[in-house]
Amino acid sequence: MEDNKIRVRFAPSPTGYLHIGGARTALFNWLYARHYKGTFVLRIEDTDQVRSTEKAVNVILEGMKWLGLDWDEGPGKGGEYGPYYQMKRLHIYQEYTEKLLKDEKAYCCYCTREELANSREKQVRENKSLKYDKHCLNLSEEEKKRYETEGRKPVIRLKIPAKKIVFNDLLRGEVTFDGELLSDFVIMKSGGIPTYNYAVVIDDALMKITDVMRGDDHISNTPKQIVIYEALGLDVPKFAHIPMIMGQDHSRLSKRHGATSVMEYKKVGYMPEAVVNYIAHLGWSPGDEREIFTKEELIKEFSLDKISKHAAVFSMEKLNWFNSEYLKNMSIDSLTKTLLPFLKEANYIENEESLSPAKIEYIKEVLKLMQGRIKNFSQFIDYADYFFMDKINIESQAFDSVLNKEGVVGILQALKKKLSTLKCWNEESIENAVREVASSLQIKGGQIIHPTRVALSGKKVGPGLFELMVVLSQNKTVKRLKEAIEKIEDAKKISN
């Protein structure tokens, strides 16, 4: 029973951040492992010494944790098949390489960059597929020695058998490649560093990975990896190549399509559950109409046969929709808790810990007005700024088109007078007061409401005016009406 347990892995290169595509691959593997009660391994592929950094490892781990994708073996966790960093496994690759050399399944190649380029150029000219010319396949010991004394450092190449290489993709069925067209590719670079395809095979085999689920950009790498498995006499795992995620223009998802880093979404104020829910739908569907899924439901429903085969396009609008759905359904308490760091960041509050109960209550009231109007917390910071600023910033377009108009000063003055003496500050009495002012001036409600909204918030759009006033308080309402009146009069003076 133990032997049948599914083992999958996510193996990122720590060369940047955890991007959306990587996160989706991680998610699918995680869901697959959790669904079948298998093991989810995290392995760091850090053999690109130039681009790999410790910081990038941490950023990726952080991203995984934020999304709630916990791993059973890997960095910080250990496990019986470690180490889980490729650079700590160099001796293992070396060991297998010596075996391949001894078995004459691989050979040293001393060709220089120039020699390879020349050969390649010739192949291009002859319209042939690009392939190593096997110049070093049968070097004698003397020739090898001569190259070494010249100071050449060899790379190790694998001999590719000239036969069909077939594998059964769990998603796509039988995929066939012609080994004849494959080059004797490099498995070990001259510095003793394994190439991607080589390290990945040894690691997957030694870590007893049963199912390799990865982006379909790896389909063409698979035959090479199978050749390595066979040369090493290792069991070939099952493969499932999932579709890639593209930008709106159907090119590879990149920064110009918007945020591609998962942590960027945290920063802008998305809920990890919403991001997970959305990316789960990129290339996968439950087979019916449901859209909103908890992680537990995703685990329950996830299966390979519901993964589509064609590339998916990332849509910010749809993500926004998912996120606002989550925000709408959150309790005010947890919403408040999540919002606090953003308020701090925007300097709307001093300190998250030392907030007075009254202030927390105030934040909750503001949140109630904004919940359902925002797609993320950055938008809250933007839309609700006037609740947290002493001097508000009146948008110039709103000022010109709504406030700086004939008759507005008189309206605001009348309203100010009425509100400043209002005894009872609740939605109902405020509405009554506003309507009374309107009817005494013989104008429609809207003619008083719109300028007042701009005077109080600096914006033309926002929550219902009366509830806004209740939260803002009588003092501030009156004060801002006064300030708006002054501002309009100043503008009139200047233009005259």
Add this chain to the structure above:
RNA sequence: GGCGCAAUCGAAUAGUGGUUAAUUCAGCUGGCUCUCAAUCAGCAAACGGGGGUUCAAUUCCCCCUUGCGCCA
């Protein structure tokens, strides 16, 4: 250049050898309303092209096209 993978409304996906080809996001119209959002009602919108197989193809097969990827 060689090889591989893919192809349903603008996007994500359902679905089927015979259907009015469905749902969600986005878009548009209208209701509600002080604006926006939310919400409700409605509209518009797709089987890439060509050959087969078949009584019947969006669905199965082949070719083309397009997109994406791998190889340097």
